[in-house]
Amino acid sequence: MTSTADVVIIGGGVTGASLAFHLTGLGVGRVLVLERRFLAAGGTGHSVGIIRQLYPTPETSAMVLRSLRVFQRFRDVVGSEAGYVGCGALIGVSPAMRPKLETTLAVQRALGIRAELLEPDDVARVEPRVDPAGLGAVLYEPESGYGDPTAVTLGYAGAARRRGAVIEQSAEVVAIHQAGGRVTGVTTAGGERVDAPVVVNAAGLWSPGVARLAGVELPIVIGRHPVFVVERDPSFGGPHLVYLDLAGGSYVRPETGNLTLTGSLTDDEAEHPMDPDLLGGEAGFEEASTILERTGRAVPRLADARYRRGYAGAFDITPDWMPILDESPVRGFFIAAGLSGHGFKLAPAVGELMAALIAQTTPPVSPAPFAFGRFTRSTVAGTFVASYLR
Ligand SMILES: Cc1cc2nc3c(=O)[nH]c(=O)nc-3n(C[C@H](O)[C@H](O)[C@H](O)COP(=O)(O)OP(=O)(O)OC[C@H]3O[C@@H](n4cnc5c(N)ncnc54)[C@H](O)[C@@H]3O)c2cc1C
Numbered sequence: 001m002t003s004t005a006d007v008v009i010i011g012g013g014v015t016g017a018s019l020a021f022h023l024t025g026l027g028v029g030r031v032l033v034l035e036r037r038f039l040a041a042g043g044t045g046h047s048v049g050i051i052r053q054l055y056p057t058p059e060t061s062a063m064v065l066r067s068l069r070v071f072q073r074f075r076d077v078v079g080s081e082a083g084y085v086g087c088g089a090l091i092g093v094s095p096a097m098r099p100k101l102e103t104t105l106a107v108q109r110a111l112g113i114r115a116e117l118l119e120p121d122d123v124a125r126v127e128p129r130v131d132p133a134g135l136g137a138v139l140y141e142p143e144s145g146y147g148d149p150t151a152v153t154l155g156y157a158g159a160a161r162r163r164g165a166v167i168e169q170s171a172e173v174v175a176i177h178q179a180g181g182r183v184t185g186v187t188t189a190g191g192e193r194v195d196a197p198v199v200v201n202a203a204g205l206w207s208p209g210v211a212r213l214a215g216v217e218l219p220i221v222i223g224r225h226p227v228f229v230v231e232r233d234p235s236f237g238g239p240h241l242v243y244l245d246l247a248g249g250s251y252v253r254p255e256t257g258n259l260t261l262t263g264s265l266t267d268d269e270a271e272h273p274m275d276p277d278l279l280g281g282e283a284g285f286e287e288a289s290t291i292l293e294r295t296g297r298a299v300p301r302l303a304d305a306r307y308r309r310g311y312a313g314a315f316d317i318t319p320d321w322m323p324i325l326d327e328s329p330v331r332g333f334f335i336a337a338g339l340s341g342h343g344f345k346l347a348p349a350v351g352e353l354m355a356a357l358i359a360q361t362t363p364p365v366s367p368a369p370f371a372f373g374r375f376t377r378s379t380v381a382g383t384f385v386a387s388y389l390r
Pocket residue numbers: 010011012013014015016034035036037038039040041042043044045046047048049050051149171172173174202203204205206207210225226227312313314315336337339340341342343344345346
């Protein structure tokens with residue numbers, strides 16, 4: 001069977017769903033999302049969902065601020081709940097990192113981001129359970145916090161459907177067709193052929209394989225990032241703030257049911273490649289204990305928390321830990337991938353930016369830092385921590 005669409009989006013994670021919402025908002029007619037399994041089945045459904053605003057470039061800072069404003073009014077903008085909890089976030093840095101933090105803070109503030117530099121001894125004023133020993137400074141972002149990536153995906157998908165988009169689940173794209181250097185459509189595992197002048201690779205952890213279907217190589221590594229869940233002791237008190245300890249190498253974010261999600265902020269995930277189909281697999285207790293020791297140093301009263309479980313997550317990582325949001329060398333074949341562990345908090349702005357590129361309207365921020373070709377021009381290397389400060 002053959003059908004037609006104006007835009008085919010491959011992948012029903014938060015990126016693809018946000019893009020479908022924004023494209024239909026710009027009046028693009030027939031938008032079709034093809035999702036291999038079910039909405040949010042990939043990295044999105046395994047995400048920790050932290051929303052922080054410390055980013056090293058003006059473009060990413062502007063995007064995260066635009067996105068935050070959407071999460072804060074998600075019901076008005078999209079018509080459902082985002083699970084946004086603006087509990088505030090603290091970001092602790094070492095004395096050596098402090099000058100960079102001060103420079104970045106100036107950029108953040110110029111863009112209208114609310115953030116305050118705290119001396120380590122003043123942290124207790126905001127979150128007394130954080131241990132400031134060894135820190136050079138702590139950034140306090142009162143509007144940051146976390147959200148629910150699955151709820152955001154389902155919300156965007158539902159709103160896109162109401163605007164006319166079609167979303168097919170259990171629909172794996174197995175071929176991408178092209179003629180004369182232009183994309184012409186896709187075929188699914190079920191044998192459905194869809195002719196379309198624009199195809200978008202929003203396949204997240206599977207984006208390198210999807211790009212290869214069009215003969216395009218992406219400089220993206222799928223790197224392992226395990227997450228651990230602990231149950232706080234009742235004596236701990238109420239939920240804590242989100243705390244990202246860049247000096248000690250761990251993060252914590254509260255979850256309902258007295259739970260805390262935690263993971264590493266030091267490992268270079270790019271050096272731990274993972275098969276994306278192992279997503280969600282059990283993470284070992286040995287692996288957990290290294291991270292939980294760090295968490296216990298950052299927030300000593302979490303040292304008494306009970307270990308509940310750990311699972312394998314993964315990031316789609318580019319060499320500079322920033323996404324590729326651009327048309328590929330195959331005309332009409334766009335890439336919205338390589339979100340490098342930031343794809344939830346940036347999703348509203350990523351969808352908005354990609355929709356503008358495809359519909360050829362003015363993008364909300366410059367797309368230049370996210371260009372497909374940037375990696376061939378210079379050798380760039382980074383770590384997750386460098387995606388906060390450079
Ligand atoms: C453990 C973990 C913690 C994270 N923590 C945070 C955080 O705190 N804050 C933050 O902002 N971000 C975080 N992220 C990152 C963020 O969640 C991701 O960047 C984002 O969810 C990626 O969304 P996506 O739609 O680009 O990709 P995905 O969610 O991976 O979606 C891609 C979709 O494409 C589908 N697909 C694959 N191949 C095909 C095909 N051939 N045909 C059709 N469909 C296909 C997949 O089934 C999948 O549903 C985290 C991620 C993980 C895994």
